[in-house]
Amino acid sequence: MSSVHDEDDGHDEDGVHTESHGDGREAAPVTITDVAEAAGVSIATVSRTFRYPDRVNVRTLNHVRAVAERLGYHAQAIRPRVESRLAGLISLTVNDLGNPVYSQIARAVQRECSRRNFGLMISETEESPDSERAIVTRAIPHVDGMILCAPRLPDATIRKLAQSRPLAVMNRAVGGVQSMYADDGPAIMEAVDALAKLGHREVTYIAGTRQAWQNGLRTNAMQAACRRAGLRLRRTSCAYPVGPESQEAFEGFLARPTSAAVAYNDEVAYAFMTFLEAHGLSVPDDVSVVGIDDIPMCEVCSPKLASIAVPRQELAREAARRIIGQVLHSGDDALAPVVLRSGFVWRASIGEAAR
Structure with a gap:
């Protein structure tokens, strides 16, 4: 069974080329990833170029080989895969x-x-x-x-x-x-602009998990949108996945409430609206709420949830x-x-x- 490690050990199954500095130190080896990035193709395409050249179109084949030669990358001979048929x-x-x-x-x-x-x-x-x-x-x-x-x-x-x-x-x-x-930035900008036109001056971003790449993207988009619209931005602790951490984030909102909130996704937004209702607050009379994802629930919950529709x-x-x-x-x-x-x-x- 194949195994995967987080750290690259400096070797590559398709071969590496190592150059030496004048002081005797060895430079970092050229890897298959280096070739892929320099050639603007996938790692799989570079691998096929050296493993199965007959399965790569001629233009790509010549381009990848030229880049590999320029970088000093030389593939080792590799035994082709035993299986001749696809798994489907x-x-x-x-x-x-x-x-x-x-x-x-x-x-x-x-x-x-x-x-x-x-x-x-x-x-x-x-x-x-x-x-x-x-x-x-x-x-x-x-x-x-x-x-x-x-x-x-x-x-x-x-x-x-x-x-x-x-x-x-x-x-x-x-x-x-x-x-x-998906690029959520323009849609988040539109949502924040709409809130500004409705008289909101502060908005809270109810954050997702730090592990999620999208959470960082959406945080940055919220910061840019609020700067442009002249709104003050606050941010809660992680509220996703929905559970005990969400309750902590929502309680943090109550400690420093704003008139509007944008949630990491619709699941968080719906849980947040339920929390607000349980604490005697009305949506949108007391707090306006926007979700992200536009899942089917947005059309059937009460009130219907404004959202960023992701394709x-x-x-x-x-x-x-x-x-x-x-x-x-x-x-x-x-x-x-x-x-x-x-x-x-x-x-x-x-x-x-x-x-």
């Missing part, structure tokens, strides 16, 4: 199947896989990097490609995994690996298309991240600031 299976890992976001992503990936005659293996990591590492490592011998959705693993580990199988990450950007995510199903379909394209050697080898814009959906959970 793609792996998808998600953090929480109870979250409607992930179930919608899984459904979109499943449909695209079925359309291309591939099966799909879905695994839940429960927000644990250790569980995620173990699940993916066990899956490698049995699947043709992998999609990691909002992975919690370090970038170095993900890049190492990408040397084993075609791999894409969703809701995260990892250098040297096919990445796709997750489009991203999921594109992830499946690209992975299957890599597996069949028929896809685009370009490594530029796929970025789709989110949109703001105004609903009844926001209103004029209380006087």
Whole structure:
């Protein structure tokens, strides 16, 4: 069984080239990741260039070889994989199947896989990097490609995994690996501008887990939006996953309340509205609330929840298309991240600031 470690030991299964400094010290070795980044292709494409050159189009083949030669990278002879047939299976890992976001992503990936005659293996990591590492490592011998959705693993580990199988990450950007995510910034700006026009002067960001790459992105977007709109921004402690930590974050809000709040996601926003109601506060009369994700619940809760609509199903379909394209050697080898814009959906959970 393959194993994955967070730290790179300086060696590469496809070969390395080490140069020496004039003082006798050795420079860092040129690795397959270096070649991939310099060539602007995936690690899997570089690996195929040296393992299976007949499976790479001529232009890409020549380009990768030229970059490798320029960097001083020379692949060692590697025994081809014994298996000659594809498994016909793609792996998808998600953090929480109870979250409607992930179930919608899984459904979109499943449909695209079925359309291309591939099966799909879905695994839940429960927000644990250790569980995620173990699940993916066990899956490698049995699947043709992998999609990691909002992975919690370090970038170095993900890049190492990408040397084993075609791999894409969703809701995260990892250098040297096919990445796709939503740009929430413009939609968050629109939501904050709407709150400012309604007379709000302070807003609280109800934060997600620090492990989530998206939480950092959304925090930065909130800071930029509030600066532009002239609103004061406060931030709670981690409120996701919803549970005891959420209650602590919500109580922190009550200690220093603002007239508006934007939550890390819709699950947090709904739990927050329930908390406010239990403490005698009304949405939106006392506090305006905005969520992120625009899950179906937003339309049926009371009041209906304003939210940032994330194009997750489009991203999921594109992830499946690209992975299957890599597996069949028929896809685009370009490594530029796929970025789709989110949109703001105004609903009844926001209103004029209380006087």
